[in-house]
Amino acid sequence: MLKIEKSYIDEEYENLNCIIEYPVITNLNNNLFIEYINKKIYDDILIFKEISEEEYMYSSDNTIILVDFKVHLNKNDIISISIIFSEIYNSNKTINYINTYNFDLKRKRELLIEDIFKTTGLIESNMGQKFYITKDYVSIVFSSYENKDTCDIDEIKIYFKDNESDISNYIKSYVME
Secondary structure, X not given: OOOEEEEEEEEEOOOEEEEEEEEXXXXXXXXXXXXXXXXXXXXXXXXXXXXXXXXXXXXXOOEEEEEEEEEEEEEOOEEEEEEEEEEEEOOOEEEEEEEEEXXXXXXXXXXXXXXXXXXXXXXXXXXXXXEEEOOOEEEEEEOHHHOOOOOOOEEEEEEOHHHHHHEOHHHHHHOOO
């Protein structure tokens, strides 16, 4: 199991408050792939922060930026992390974006949704969608801007036990208990 630590960016400007918490994978052996993952996550954090700062410059509204993460899986050199980027403006309007990071450290590659299933039948309409993995299910996730009816993150959970015949041997071997 990898050690994943929290890192913080906490900045305040006239009408913008940034409270950012993001994961950093401990890299004791100077593993280039772990370095790549940490850089990818950090770069995504900075991009979101910069876009929000640009929007704030053209707005008189008070804006709060919150970034939080969750480690869903950290097992057998497979990690699955989601990061929720939230913008709260006008004190009551929220937009949530979600990004996910799924990696196989042994194979040194990003996991694709196609790696989880033997066939694409269960996920055909959501092939390019973000997802995270737990020991019990895969969750296909949608940012709030993808759903006009809510400001929340939507998700579709596909449980491994209920769909065992569709789950790849790779996931059965390394993820399922």
